[in-house]
Amino acid sequence: xxxxxxxxxQDRLKLISKISALILGAIGTIVIAGWLLNIPxxxxxxxxxxxxxxxxxxxxxxxxxxxxxxxxxxDSFLQKVFLFSCLFFILLLSSVxxxxxxxxxxxxxxxxxxxxxLSLVETLYxxxxxxxxxxxxVLSVIAFLTLFLKLPNYxxxxxxxxxxxxxxxxxxCEYLYNVEVFANIxxxxxxxxxxxxxxxxxxxxxxxxxxxxxxxxFFTSDTxxxxxxxxxxxxxxxxxxxxGWVQLQGEKLGWYEEAFGEALFxxxxxxxxxxxxxxxxxxxxxxxxxRKTAEEKKMEAYARIRILSLAIEQSPVTTIITDLxxxxxxxxxxxxxxxxxxxxEATGKNPRILKTEFKTPLEYKEMWDTILSGxxxxxxxxxxxxxxxxxxxxxxxxxxxNEAGLITHFLAVKEDITERKLADEKxxxxxxKLKEHAELLVSKNIQLTDFCNIVSHNLRGPMVNISMLIDxxxxxxxxxxxxxxxxxxxxxxxxxxxxFNELVESLQVRNDHELKSEKISLEDALxxxxxxxxxxxxxxxxxxxxxxxxxxxxNFPAKYLKSILFNxxxxxxxxxxxxxxxxxxxxxxxxxxxxxxxxxDNGLGIDLKMHQKNLFKIRKVFHEHPDAKGFGLxxxxxxxxxxxxxxWVESTPxxxxxxxxxxxxxxx
Amino acid sequence: xxxxxxxxxxxxxxxxxxxxKKVIEQTNLVxxxxxxxxxxxAINFLKENSGKPDLLPEIILxxxxxxxxxxxxxxxxxxxxxxxxxxxxxxxxISSSISPHDIERAKGISEVSDFIIKPVTKxxxxxxxxxx
Numbered sequence: 001x002x003x004x005x006x007x008x009x010q011d012r013l014k015l016i017s018k019i020s021a022l023i024l025g026a027i028g029t030i031v032i033a034g035w036l037l038n039i040p041x042x043x044x045x046x047x048x049x050x051x052x053x054x055x056x057x058x059x060x061x062x063x064x065x066x067x068x069x070x071x072x073x074x075d076s077f078l079q080k081v082f083l084f085s086c087l088f089f090i091l092l093l094s095s096v097x098x099x100x101x102x103x104x105x106x107x108x109x110x111x112x113x114x115x116x117x118l119s120l121v122e123t124l125y126x127x128x129x130x131x132x133x134x135x136x137x138v139l140s141v142i143a144f145l146t147l148f149l150k151l152p153n154y155x156x157x158x159x160x161x162x163x164x165x166x167x168x169x170x171x172x173c174e175y176l177y178n179v180e181v182f183a184n185i186x187x188x189x190x191x192x193x194x195x196x197x198x199x200x201x202x203x204x205x206x207x208x209x210x211x212x213x214x215x216x217x218f219f220t221s222d223t224x225x226x227x228x229x230x231x232x233x234x235x236x237x238x239x240x241x242x243x244g245w246v247q248l249q250g251e252k253l254g255w256y257e258e259a260f261g262e263a264l265f266x267x268x269x270x271x272x273x274x275x276x277x278x279x280x281x282x283x284x285x286x287x288x289x290x291r292k293t294a295e296e297k298k299m300e301a302y303a304r305i306r307i308l309s310l311a312i313e314q315s316p317v318t319t320i321i322t323d324l325x326x327x328x329x330x331x332x333x334x335x336x337x338x339x340x341x342x343x344x345e346a347t348g349k350n351p352r353i354l355k356t357e358f359k360t361p362l363e364y365k366e367m368w369d370t371i372l373s374g375x376x377x378x379x380x381x382x383x384x385x386x387x388x389x390x391x392x393x394x395x396x397x398x399x400x401x402n403e404a405g406l407i408t409h410f411l412a413v414k415e416d417i418t419e420r421k422l423a424d425e426k427x428x429x430x431x432x433k434l435k436e437h438a439e440l441l442v443s444k445n446i447q448l449t450d451f452c453n454i455v456s457h458n459l460r461g462p463m464v465n466i467s468m469l470i471d472x473x474x475x476x477x478x479x480x481x482x483x484x485x486x487x488x489x490x491x492x493x494x495x496x497x498x499x500f501n502e503l504v505e506s507l508q509v510r511n512d513h514e515l516k517s518e519k520i521s522l523e524d525a526l527x528x529x530x531x532x533x534x535x536x537x538x539x540x541x542x543x544x545x546x547x548x549x550x551x552x553x554x555n556f557p558a559k560y561l562k563s564i565l566f567n568x569x570x571x572x573x574x575x576x577x578x579x580x581x582x583x584x585x586x587x588x589x590x591x592x593x594x595x596x597x598x599x600x601d602n603g604l605g606i607d608l609k610m611h612q613k614n615l616f617k618i619r620k621v622f623h624e625h626p627d628a629k630g631f632g633l634x635x636x637x638x639x640x641x642x643x644x645x646x647x648w649v650e651s652t653p654x655x656x657x658x659x660x661x662x663x664x665x666x667x668x
Numbered sequence: 669x670x671x672x673x674x675x676x677x678x679x680x681x682x683x684x685x686x687x688x689k690k691v692i693e694q695t696n697l698v699x700x701x702x703x704x705x706x707x708x709x710a711i712n713f714l715k716e717n718s719g720k721p722d723l724l725p726e727i728i729l730x731x732x733x734x735x736x737x738x739x740x741x742x743x744x745x746x747x748x749x750x751x752x753x754x755x756x757x758x759x760x761x762i763s764s765s766i767s768p769h770d771i772e773r774a775k776g777i778s779e780v781s782d783f784i785i786k787p788v789t790k791x792x793x794x795x796x797x798x799x800x
Contacts, residue, residue, distance in 0.1 A: 452767055457733045461764040464786040465683045472687065492683050610741055621735035630735070 020205030028061025094137035171196035340386030358382035572601035707742030
């Protein structure tokens with residue numbers, strides 16, 4: 001049974017005790033009123049029977065107040081004083097009374113407050129309460145004290161309450177069967193009927209006032225024993241009293257002889273008791289069966305749990321269970337295997353013992369928000385083993401809810417994905433490498449194709465001419481023709497020689513891996529080159545504007561930079577428009593790790609639609625210029641690309657061209 | 669064998685032009701040889717004379733590697749010009765290139781009859797004419 005229900009029972013017991021207090025108070029008040037206003041019915045209830053004495057009535061009223069105060073949840077000092085006063089007066093009145101009974105003295109206390117009314121029933125001692133009444137009150141004061149002082153031994157109050165219960169029952173029996181037990185055995189003064197009822201209430205009030213202690217447990221127990229006690233005891237008391245009374249009445253009315261009545265009611269009692277017992281046995285059997293079924297179910301559930309536990313224990317994935325505040329309550333052996341923490345080390349700790357800086361606090365907050373809202377969370381952790389080694393885990397964290405739907409635990413199921421992750425990273429690296437290799441191969445292949453073209457166009461062409469010329473020389477008809485052919489041979493060989501040298505030079509650039517970059521002042525380099533071109537510049541009246549403040553220093557092999565600048569500026573002058581004076585603008589711009597150099601002119605320009613493809617190829621010319629050889633741009637591109645850079649051009653025919661060169665790795 | 673009236677030689681290599689002209693003249697099969705130093709000059713000529721079949725060449729010997737406008741660019745332009753031509757013109761590529769890539773590319777152009785690797789000898793020229 002839950003704590004809630006137990007509190008409920010405590011409250012109910014308190015309530016019963018309070019009702020008892022009210023009954024006591026009511027009895028006392030009614031009888032006091034009866035004495036004060038002289039109403040015989042209030043004094044004795046039954047006509048021609050003993051009245052409750054005024055002192056008894058006062059004692060009941062005081063007991064009622066005392067019981068009420070005892071059951072108050074909060075007690076103040078004033079209350080304590082009041083309670084003690086009540087007890088004191090009860091004790092005073094009852095103990096003096098006892099003294100009178102035992103030593104046969106009259107102290108005058110009996111009629112001190114109220115003169116007895118002898119017109120009702122003859123009493124031996126007017127105004128004096130019955131001896132058992134006095135004994136009960138003295139004992140009740142003791143019981144009150146043990147309860148009030150909260151003495152650990154509840155048995156005293158319990159025993160007294162049971163004694164009170166017994167005396168009241170005896171007294172009720174006296175009236176019921178019209179016999180005088182007490183008067184005949186001990187004393188010759190009887191209790192009034194409502195005095196008996198008062199003590200009945202007082203005994204119940206005292207039993208219930210102490211809460212679930214002593215005999216009351218039989219009645220409040222939520223076990224089958226409690227159920228049977230609650231069913232049997234009141235019923236047996238009531239039925240046996242009732243049948244006894246019926247038997248007696250039958251005899252009095254002369255329906256049957258005493259012996260017959262005895263036999264009849266013995267059988268009746270046996271029958272009734274057997275029925276009651278069977279009724280309860282039935283209940284016991286039912287309970288037992290239910291308990292057995294529940295036990296079997298429990299065993300089944302237990303077996304299931306054992307199998308499931310085994311599955312978790314032997315599972316290759318890590319399982320962690322934490323309580324609501326995140327403290328570990330369970331880890332499986334795989335957890336120990338992956339993290340290095342034993343179950344004992346981990347239990348009671350927070351899983352953040354594994355934490356690294358991989359996840360931000362915000363990500364952790366999002367995770368908590370998700371699982372606290374009752375949803376599953378899944379993701380990847382980078383965690384730290386006990387020995388400090390890092391590992392990766394893919395995890396699913398779920399809230400575990402109870403029957404009421406409230407989260408009680410969190411369950412994390414995690415898989416070590418370190419190897420997978422490493423393999424993944426390796427695969428990515430391999431792929432990247434492969435890509436780089438492929439790119440390199442493609443570029444080498446393009447270079448090879450270019451080389452093949454160069455060989456077939458630029459070397460094979462002159463070779464063909466030479467072989468044809470030699471044919472003609474051999475077959476010449478006369479000396480004149482032979483001389484003519486021989487003269488033609490010389491420029492072809494010069495051309496072949498030039499082409500061959502250029503080719504060798506370009507191959508050297510491609511393979512010149514040893515060439516070191518150095519920091520070169522662009523201004524110095526330009527000055528030297530422009531100095532060498534002074535004659536042309538002044539002849540064409542060229543205007544050369546330089547703005548290199550953005551990136552005044554370039555990290556590049558000096559030889560190449562000189563060659564690049566020379567070729568581009570030279571081209572701008574060579575392919576100037578005949579209609580305008582050349583204007584050349586040289587700029588630099590820094591972008592991240594690169595410097596972009598641009599050389600813009602207002603010359604003839606290049607028809608990019610036609611020549612884009614061949615722009616930087618060897619022996620490709622785009623203008624009918626006597627000095628055009630198709631080597632400058634080819635060489636420039638070779639030099640730029642040898643250092644990982646890029647070259648490109650923007651141009652409008654007859655408006656000018658701008659060459660751009662990107663120099664990489666400028667932050668070294 | 670019928671004589672060819674006009675033949676166009678498009679090549680920038682003076683020596684090669686001089687020698688090839690000589691070879692063709694020796695065959696005595698061509699009346700007139702026109703020489704263009706690059707594709708642009710040749711295209712301009714064809715455009716100007718598209719309506720004059722007498723001036724248009726029956727055969728064009730086209731070099732690939734030339735300044736201003738190379739052989740490939742010439743072919744691109746020629747494809748657009750062809751329907752306006754008042755005469756059937758047979759084009760041979762004459763190149764020093766031995767690159768399989770160039771040969772493949774030439775085969776892909778229907779206007780090109782064959783890819784002839786330099787030099788052009790008398791025998792090669794006669795067999796060319798025989799295919800006409």
